[in-house]
Amino acid sequence: MTTDSEKIILHLSKNFRKKIKLEDLARLAGQSPFHFHRNFVKENNCTPQNFLENIRMQHAKHILTMYPNWSMTDIAFECGYSSPGIFSRAFRNYFTIPPSKFVPEEIIVPKKFENKAPLNIEYLTKKNISIQKVPLDDQKINHLVEKIRRNKIPQNTIYGVFLDVPFHVPKEKCRYFLGTEDSNDSNPTSSITFPAGFYTSLTIIGNFDDLGEKVRATNKQIQKNGYIIDSLIGFEKIRISNNEVPFDYYSTTREILIKIKRE
Numbered sequence: 001m002t003t004d005s006e007k008i009i010l011h012l013s014k015n016f017r018k019k020i021k022l023e024d025l026a027r028l029a030g031q032s033p034f035h036f037h038r039n040f041v042k043e044n045n046c047t048p049q050n051f052l053e054n055i056r057m058q059h060a061k062h063i064l065t066m067y068p069n070w071s072m073t074d075i076a077f078e079c080g081y082s083s084p085g086i087f088s089r090a091f092r093n094y095f096t097i098p099p100s101k102f103v104p105e106e107i108i109v110p111k112k113f114e115n116k117a118p119l120n121i122e123y124l125t126k127k128n129i130s131i132q133k134v135p136l137d138d139q140k141i142n143h144l145v146e147k148i149r150r151n152k153i154p155q156n157t158i159y160g161v162f163l164d165v166p167f168h169v170p171k172e173k174c175r176y177f178l179g180t181e182d183s184n185d186s187n188p189t190s191s192i193t194f195p196a197g198f199y200t201s202l203t204i205i206g207n208f209d210d211l212g213e214k215v216r217a218t219n220k221q222i223q224k225n226g227y228i229i230d231s232l233i234g235f236e237k238i239r240i241s242n243n244e245v246p247f248d249y250y251s252t253t254r255e256i257l258i259k260i261k262r263e
Contacts, residue, residue: 004029005043006133007190009051013163013175013233014192016055017080022048056080057094060087062168062232065104066219072099114217119225120200121260127194129159131179136171138207138249144178145247149240153180160236160254161192165215166208194235197259200227201237205253215256222260230261 008025025048026036040048056079063075070078076087091099134144148158163175182191202218204211219229237255240247 004031005040008040008048009044009175010131010133010163010177010190010192012048012052013055016052016059017078020048020052053090053094057091058164058169059232060091060099061095061102062165064099064102065168066216067228068104075099114220119221119227121198121227122200124194124196124199124257126196127159127181128191129161129179129194130182130191131159131161131177132190133175133177136166136174136176136208141176141178141249142247145238145240145249148178148180149242149247152242153240156240156242157181158238158240159194160238162234162236165232165234166211171208192233195231195259197230198227198261199257199259201258202256203253204256206250211256215258218258222258223263226263227260228263229258231259234258 008029011025011028012020022033022037025040026033029036029039031039037047040051044051046054060075060079063070063078072084072088076082076084079087081087081090088098088100091097091102095102132144134140145158157180159179159181161177161179163177164173166174166176177192179191200218200222202214204214222229235257237257238249238252240252
């Protein structure tokens with residue numbers, strides 16, 4: 001995939017709730033609308049509009065699974081549609097059933113994942129993260145971290161960014177980025193904003209086998225305390241050292257940061 005295509009996909013992922021025009025995407029890619037559309041279809045096997053619909057529908061599926069009591073109006077606006085009617089038609093076209101007939105998978109959180117400790121909530125300030133796309137593969141992540149680490153990262157912190165929920169989207173299709181804090185946000189096509197706000201967190205070590213259950217357990221606790229998850233973009237905080245010990249993603253304790261708001 002070309003750098004231009006990756007820029008557009010990142011832009012769509014960050015702005016899917018907004019009205020997005022083909023001309024604006026073409027301008028961002030530095031191409032004419034005709035050439036941009038042709039090149040995007042060739043590289044992604046779908047149109048930019050189809051790609052945008054896919055992002056919105058996966059977002060809707062996640063909300064319907066995690067928050068089955070949300071109204072169609074709230075879900076429609078959360079997913080970037082101007083009315084519940086337009087959202088319902090788009091959902092039916094994509095999944096062949098209306099959202100009212102969608103039956104989410106039963107969420108049973110094993111007792112070993114239930115967190116009985118009080119919900120930790122902290123206010124975090126806005127950060128701009130310069131990012132690079134990397135497959136959700138431990139060896140490829142290790143290689144990129146080693147490359148970043150050679151630059152002597154201030155505070156020894158790297159951020160992982162999940163644009164997809166890895167237990168809803170197959171790992172090989174999950175869009176994941178790694179990066180570091182950067183005060184210069186002049187290039188929005190290779191950066192993402194870590195928004196200021198209230199966050200809770202969970203720690204994880206190892207692969208992604210237990211991540212879904214841990215997130216569901218945390219979401220259950222979030223709701224019990226009168227909050228809901230405010231953003232489905234997940235941020236992963238990874239502490240690294242500048243010593244000679246090779247970095248290993250799966251043996252490193254990582255912190256998943258979840259933005260929340262009052263229900």
